[in-house]
Amino acid sequence: MFKPLELYIGLRYTRAKRRNHFISFISLISLLGIMLGVVALITVLSVMNGFQKEVRERILGMTSHATISGYQGDLQNWPQAIELARQHPNVIGEAPFIEAQTMLTRAGRVSGALLRGILPDYEAQVSDVGGHMVEGDLGNLEAGSFDIVLGKELAALLDVSVGEKVTVVTPQLRVTPAGSMPRLKSFTVSGIFEVGMGEYDRGVGLIHMQDAAKLLRMKEEVSGVRLKLDDLYLAPRVSHQLANQLPGHFRVSDWTYQHRNFFSALRTEKRMMGLILFLIVAVAAFNIVSTLVMVVSDKQSDIAILRTLGISPASISGIFIVQGAAIGVTGTLAGVLGGIVLALNLEQIVQWIERMFGVSFLDPNIYYISRLPSELDWHDVSVIGIGAFLITLGATLYPAWKASRTQPAEALRYE
Secondary structure, three states: OOOHHHHHHHHHHHHOOOOOHHHHHHHHHHHHHHHHHHHHHHHHHHHHHHHHHHHHHHHHOOOOOEEEEEOOEOEOOHHHHHHHHHOOOOEEEEEEEEEEEEEEEEOOEEEEEEEEEEOHHHHHHHOOHHHHEEEEOHHHOOOOOOEEEEEHHHHHHHOOOOOOEEEEEEEEEEEEOOEEEEEEEEEEEEEEEOOOOHHHHOOEEEEEHHHHHHHOOOOOOEOEEEEEEOOHHHHHHHHHHHHHHOOOOEEEEEHHHHOHHHHHHHHHHHHHHHHHHHHHHHHHHHHHHHHHHHHHHHOHHHHHHHHHOOOOHHHHHHHHHHHHHHHHHHHHHHHHHHHHHHHHOHHHHHHHHHHHHOOOOOOOOOOOOOOOOOOOOHHHHHHHHHHHHHHHHHHOHHHHHHHHOOOHHHHHOOO
């Protein structure tokens, strides 16, 4: 981009000891500002990626990557839907389920809950709730036993433990001599799970699918079939393909649609946080403008001499662009390197600080996530590095243009 002369003089100005030490100080502050801004951007966005991944995994531990349901309600021929889904190369797990909104009561305590009937052997293929059991075992759910597994917060709200009874109240009515009454059934608590999401720990109960069918008066139909894919990010495309392949009227949805608002809010928050932190780099870039303007003023006589030797205004501009770009490149590279190292070791650093000072940043008694996760995204790193360099490069344009406008006669008049 620049001739060797512009590159040589520009880098020499960067290394030279200036008469005005204040200019050197401003240059150092500019470099440190760019470096700290890039480090902060990479670290904060990595932490946000880590939290997003953690939340996504916890949500998908209870939900599924994709769901096949009946177009007008219950799914009639669910074994056929499972067989057809298995033929798709990206589907690695299937599980039928029955769901209904119910109320759970015990000793005067009442709470609404989503009651989900599952087949334990199938459920392990699409979710990892079995690995989050606090008490009991999900595999102990058997047809006809009328056992129930509750979320930890729901069990605490109902003040119930393993081996005790809860009453499930369904919205369906039955006719009795006393009039229409909701259907009631007593279940024995056989297990308690905790996945770390209040939506599920507080509002979900799991029973065997055959028990759910009896309770809700469903025959051979189910609410739907849940699917697990080898790549969760393929869920929208696979869902669309399955919707076109399945015969009859089916509704196929995926996790990105079911939790669209939540993940959209996370993406918006990440963009806004990145934009705000980029202002740190912008402030450092303004310091580069100040530095180069002062350098141009300090080097008026040098510029005039170079002009009288035949160097063009474009070459003068190139000299100061090289000088400003050197500050920007150094600060950006140092920031990218520091940000990568910090993001990859953030969890260990936080744990060391907690041990040294006896503090806990994420108290497990308060927060579901008791550690500070960090997920380095190389796309974010490249965008931050390129963006920071372009901002600092843009900051050199005005001072460089100002230098190219220097008139030799005016600059040397009083020398």
